[in-house]
Amino acid sequence: MEEFILTADRVSVEFPGVKALDEVDFEIKAGEIWALVGANGAGKSTFVKVLSGICRSYAGKIRCNGQKVSLRSPADAARLGIHIVYQEVDEAILPDFTVAENLLMGDLALGKKKLYHRKSIVEDAAKILSELHLELVPEHRGRELSLSEKQLLLIAKAVHQECRLLILDEPTAALSKAETERLFQVIRFLAREKGSAVIFISHRIPEIMEICGKCTVMRDGRITAEFEITPETKQDEIICAMFGHSSVYANGRNAEGGFSKKTGKPPEGCPFFEVSNLSDSRNKFHNISFHVEAGEVVGLAGLTGAGKTEICKALFGAGKVESGEIYMGGKRITIRNSVEAVQKGIALVPEQRRSEGIFPTMETAFNLGVAALPAFCHFGFWQKKKMEKYMDAYIREIGIKCSSAKQEIRFLSGGNQQKAVIGKWMVAKSNLYILDEPMQGVDIGAKQELFALIRELAGEGRAVIYASSDVSELLAVTNRIYVLNGGVVTGNFMTNDVNEQELMHQILEVSHDG
Amino acid sequence: MDKERGNKIGLFCLKQATVIVTLLAVLFFSVYTGGSFASYGNVVNILRSMSITTILAIAFTVTLACDGFDMSTCTLASCAGYVFMACYLWYGLPLWLSIVICIVFTMTAYLLTMFLILICKIPDMLATCALMFIHQGIGQWFTGGGGISAGMNLPDGTIPKRVTFEAAFAKIGQTPWIILIMLLCIVVAHIFLQHTKLGAFLYAIGSNKKAAELSGISVAKYRFLAGMVTAVFIGIGAVVVCSRNTAAQLGGCDNYLMTALAAVFVGRSVGGKEKPFILGTTLGAALIVILENGLILCSVPYYVLPAVKGFVLASALAAVYIKKKE
Numbered sequence: 152m153e154e155f156i157l158t159a160d161r162v163s164v165e166f167p168g169v170k171a172l173d174e175v176d177f178e179i180k181a182g183e184i185w186a187l188v189g190a191n192g193a194g195k196s197t198f199v200k201v202l203s204g205i206c207r208s209y210a211g212k213i214r215c216n217g218q219k220v221s222l223r224s225p226a227d228a229a230r231l232g233i234h235i236v237y238q239e240v241d242e243a244i245l246p247d248f249t250v251a252e253n254l255l256m257g258d259l260a261l262g263k264k265k266l267y268h269r270k271s272i273v274e275d276a277a278k279i280l281s282e283l284h285l286e287l288v289p290e291h292r293g294r295e296l297s298l299s300e301k302q303l304l305l306i307a308k309a310v311h312q313e314c315r316l317l318i319l320d321e322p323t324a325a326l327s328k329a330e331t332e333r334l335f336q337v338i339r340f341l342a343r344e345k346g347s348a349v350i351f352i353s354h355r356i357p358e359i360m361e362i363c364g365k366c367t368v369m370r371d372g373r374i375t376a377e378f379e380i381t382p383e384t385k386q387d388e389i390i391c392a393m394f395g396h397s398s399v400y401a402n403g404r405n406a407e408g409g410f411s412k413k414t415g416k417p418p419e420g421c422p423f424f425e426v427s428n429l430s431d432s433r434n435k436f437h438n439i440s441f442h443v444e445a446g447e448v449v450g451l452a453g454l455t456g457a458g459k460t461e462i463c464k465a466l467f468g469a470g471k472v473e474s475g476e477i478y479m480g481g482k483r484i485t486i487r488n489s490v491e492a493v494q495k496g497i498a499l500v501p502e503q504r505r506s507e508g509i510f511p512t513m514e515t516a517f518n519l520g521v522a523a524l525p526a527f528c529h530f531g532f533w534q535k536k537k538m539e540k541y542m543d544a545y546i547r548e549i550g551i552k553c554s555s556a557k558q559e560i561r562f563l564s565g566g567n568q569q570k571a572v573i574g575k576w577m578v579a580k581s582n583l584y585i586l587d588e589p590m591q592g593v594d595i596g597a598k599q600e601l602f603a604l605i606r607e608l609a610g611e612g613r614a615v616i617y618a619s620s621d622v623s624e625l626l627a628v629t630n631r632i633y634v635l636n637g638g639v640v641t642g643n644f645m646t647n648d649v650n651e652q653e654l655m656h657q658i659l660e661v662s663h664d665g
Numbered sequence: 666m667d668k669e670r671g672n673k674i675g676l677f678c679l680k681q682a683t684v685i686v687t688l689l690a691v692l693f694f695s696v697y698t699g700g701s702f703a704s705y706g707n708v709v710n711i712l713r714s715m716s717i718t719t720i721l722a723i724a725f726t727v728t729l730a731c732d733g734f735d736m737s738t739c740t741l742a743s744c745a746g747y748v749f750m751a752c753y754l755w756y757g758l759p760l761w762l763s764i765v766i767c768i769v770f771t772m773t774a775y776l777l778t779m780f781l782i783l784i785c786k787i788p789d790m791l792a793t794c795a796l797m798f799i800h801q802g803i804g805q806w807f808t809g810g811g812g813i814s815a816g817m818n819l820p821d822g823t824i825p826k827r828v829t830f831e832a833a834f835a836k837i838g839q840t841p842w843i844i845l846i847m848l849l850c851i852v853v854a855h856i857f858l859q860h861t862k863l864g865a866f867l868y869a870i871g872s873n874k875k876a877a878e879l880s881g882i883s884v885a886k887y888r889f890l891a892g893m894v895t896a897v898f899i900g901i902g903a904v905v906v907c908s909r910n911t912a913a914q915l916g917g918c919d920n921y922l923m924t925a926l927a928a929v930f931v932g933r934s935v936g937g938k939e940k941p942f943i944l945g946t947t948l949g950a951a952l953i954v955i956l957e958n959g960l961i962l963c964s965v966p967y968y969v970l971p972a973v974k975g976f977v978l979a980s981a982l983a984a985v986y987i988k989k990k991e
Binding site for chain 2: 467469488489490492493494499501506507508509510511512513517521522524525528531532533535575
């Protein structure tokens with residue numbers, strides 16, 4: 152196989168209001184296994200989308216073997232031999248077709264195989280599978296395969312289509328140890344024997360240390376570090392590069408100054424909001440217990456899949472709860488749906504702002520007022536003018552940048568949209584704010600303002616739950632932090648008593664000396 | 666600077682395309698027909714023709730405002746028409762009572778629509794597709810397979826209680842009353858959607874169902890209420906159609922579906938609003954009727970007109986979907 156080098160030269164991707172990728176330089180050669188790490192929203196998936204031809208509107212150059220190429224569709228990528236195996240393997244496998252058919256689907260579709268001849272397909276598939284030392288049975292149906300088998304099938308499919316760069320997007324997230332080991336064997340075989348380049352995306356640092364030769368760390372859309380992994384490499388080096396030592400937000404916090412923490416002060420009576428032994432029916436979280444005082448920002452720290460979103464939704468009545476108790480002001484409450492949650496003064500700022508948080512085609516004023524709409528109604532008639540006037544003042548107060556209260560919210564930047572989503576609940580005078588990854592797609596300047604807004608809420612005596620995977624955010628804004636891992640609370644700190652690295656170790660579940 | 670201004674004008678033209686096309690159509694027909702299009706008589710004619718379409722399109726607009734879709738609007742109106750005429754002619758009930766019963770019937774029948782959509786969770790389009798057949802079949806079972814008009818016996822041979830129409834009945838379908846009824850419906854529906862809490866919540870649901878739910882709006886409850894409002898307008902539409910035809914014809918309203926749909930979607934794009942609203946719907950209905958009326962005056966054969974309606978609907982839909990790239 153000929154030599155293969157893929158180079159990205161100052162690749163940038165911009166979404167309205169956010170720079171998802173900021174002049175990224177990257178180079179990978181045949182036979183290398185390269186790790187790509189970074190916190191959520193660091194730009195990994197955007198970068199991978201560019202390489203696989205899904206994100207068409209990128210700026211900058213991509214070269215393949217020195218020649219400039221244009222990656223504007225997945226077909227472009229496939230022609231260059233770039234293949235990607237996503238986390239959601241089910242979407243790429245036809246459940247009613249056999250392993251052999253799935254494997255050779257490309258040949259069938261492209262007419263390389265003119266006739267559908269069952270026996271020859273099975274034979275061809277068996278040959279490909281044995282070459283890769285995969286123990287998949289060609290006659291099995293797609294739906295009968297386990298998750299890891301599906302992954303291996305997709306890798307085999309990519310290899311069969313002359314894969315020169317294989318991208319694996321968090322392949323091990325749901326695999327057992329044995330399955331991971333088997334996957335690694337295949338990856339190593341690919342790199343060594345077949346000369347493929349591999350980009351391996353993962354949150355699990357020990358795995359990266361085990362399989363990857365080089366590591367690129369991304370943060371806020373930029374590459375912040377790049378190093379070779381040797382036996383001497385420490386996990387801490389990678390973690391530091393992922394989250395940076397001097398957090399940009401720490402300054403904001405000091406400048407803020409005004410917020411005092413309730414350290415050492417015993418809680419008076421019962422806590423404002425308390426959750427005890429909460430479990431859901433789908434095993435996404437288990438025996439969760441925590442409490443929030445009025446005037447306090449409590450962090451729920453954890454990676455994607457740790458159960459943050461599920462807990463947030465469950466507390467808002469938008470998810471199923473199997474067992475456990477919720478107390479508010481000392482009284483036990485049940486929250487069966489989101490209407491009840493709002494009536495009890497609970498507010499949710501969902502993780503998916505675009506699809507769940509905003510009303511894109513409605514005015515900013517409407518977005519702010521929707522949860523408190525009855526207050527602007529007189530005998531069922533909506534006093535639109537009165538509301539717009541009130542919101543005009545409110546928009547200035549919380550600093551939403553828009554041309555007027557009547558501007559439709561979809562034209563605002565991510566940060567300003569998020570201010571409106573939080574502001575909606577402030578207008579409704581909610582008491583408990585559940586914020587789920589509220590800084591996603593928000594630029595740094597707006598982040599500072601949002602932090603100030605959240606601290607202000609706490610200052611007014613409201614309670615805030617702040618769920619995030621971003622350590623610097625958590626340290627900047629919270630009073631206390633609960634760490635979640637696999638749906639279980641695994642740690643519990645005062646924010647003042649913990650530093651970035653300790654918290655990161657907790658979240659990533661790695662030991663101190665790595 | 667000049668380019669920016671050009672862009673602004675272009676954007677304005679795009680947003681106001683419906684208004685501009687309507688005005689151009691009026692201008693063209695007025696000139697081409699040498700004044701007969703713009704005559705007082707013809708303007709009244711146009712208003713009368715658009716009344717029924719507008720009323721049924723209003724029903725559709727309310728459903729669409731909260732992201733619903735009701736293909737069975739017009740088959741239900743036909744059904745309601747049978748009930749109205751049966752009450753009035755067969756059982757000889759007073760006109761006002763017949764109207765009330767007709768509207769109550771429509772609301773009751775709409776419970777089934779809401780049951781299928783909100784409780785069985787069938788997608789709107791499919792549920793109302795099934796309902797079209799249900800309405801047609803049950804309606805005809807009720808009338809014995811035919812229409813209901815004056816002087817006809819009941820299916821079992823009984824002689825109807827009322828043989829001739831009262832003047833008040835006929836008036837509903839004549840000018841100026843039919844136009845006034847339309848105007849009243851427009852005003853009421855406009856206030857309902859734009860200036861009430863319920864209307865605001867419907868638009869919230871229409872804009873983002875999930876966000877509405879997570880803002881503490883009970884989506885099912887408000888969709889149900891929207892359905893009931895829709896039903897009232899369907900009932901009114903049925904009464905007007907029957908009076909206009911002086912009979913409940915077999916499937917008498919069914920043909921209005923596509924025209925009403927076109928009116929709503931044309932209206933949706935008026936002023937670049939991208940959400941259904943009553944004044945837009947009215948303009949949409951006006952545009953379609955103006956085109957129909959004008960083309961007939963230009964001696965285009967009437968059997969070609971569906972194609973015109975089809976093109977208008979297609980362009981309106983194109984305006985809706987062409988922007989939905991991302």
